[in-house]
Structure formats: structure tokens, C-alpha cells
Amino acid sequence: MSRQQTIRERLSAAIALDHLDVINESHMHSGPPNRETHFKVVLVSPDFEGKRAVQRHQAVYAVLGEELKSGLHALALHTYTPAEWAETGAAPASPACQHAPKE
Incomplete structure (x- = not known):
């Protein structure tokens, strides 16, 4: 199964x-092809109601702890309550990596 x-x-x-x-x-960063090291995760959950961003991120890190210990290098988290998501409707674009492969 893929990461x-x-x-x-x-x-x-x-x-x-x-x-x-x-x-x-991962393709936006330097390294060999077909790797799974850099991910962007967009989560919308009623579980996030009343929680600060750091608490939301800690909840995600707790779930993905094994992945973070076994090669997952970067995890961009965008966590929203349903009401916040209804207002924004989209996560921000990821910035370009300064070490990205040159095309």
C-alpha cells in the first residue's frame, strides 16, 4: 500500500x-522519482471545533506518528472546522521549494 x-x-x-x-x-522537492516523502493534508472535521491550530496538528501527528518515524519527511497540514471550510472552501497553494528539481 502506498504511503x-x-x-x-x-x-x-x-x-x-x-x-x-x-x-x-514529493515531486516538488529534490530526490529520486516516485518517492513519498512530502505531503499536503487538508482535513475538515467537527472534531476541530474549539481547538487551536496547534491542538489540531497534534491530533494529526498522533495518528501519523509511525509514518513520521519511517520516512515521511514533510507534512503540510491545513485543518478546518466545517464552518471554516465553508468560508474558505480551499487550502492555500503550497510554496515552491527552494531545492526543487530544475525543469
Whole structure:
């Protein structure tokens, strides 16, 4: 199973989700092809009501601890309550990596 699928399954099992995107952004960074080291995760959950961003991120890190110990290098988290998501409707674009491969 791919790391992307593992992340999706672990989060889906542990957090009540209204929306989940797990985006492999490894290609935007230097390294060998077909790696799974850099991900952007967009989560919308009623579980985040009343929680600060750091508390939301800690909840995600707790679920993905094994992945972070086994090669997951970077995890961009965008966590929203359903009301926040209704206002924004999209996560911000990821910045370009200064070490990105040259095309």
C-alpha cells in the first residue's frame, strides 16, 4: 500500500472527517522519482471545533506518528472546522521549494 493511501486510511479511521485531501507533493522537492516523502493534508472535521491550530496538528501527528518515524519527511497540514471550510472552501497553494528539481 502506498504511503498516501496509508495516511488516508489512518486519518479516516481516527478522525471524524467531512473532507480529506492527501496530496503527494514529493515531486516538488529534490530526490529520486516516485518517492513519498512530502505531503499536503487538508482535513475538515467537527472534531476541530474549539481547538487551536496547534491542538489540531497534534491530533494529526498522533495518528501519523509511525509514518513520521519511517520516512515521511514533510507534512503540510491545513485543518478546518466545517464552518471554516465553508468560508474558505480551499487550502492555500503550497510554496515552491527552494531545492526543487530544475525543469
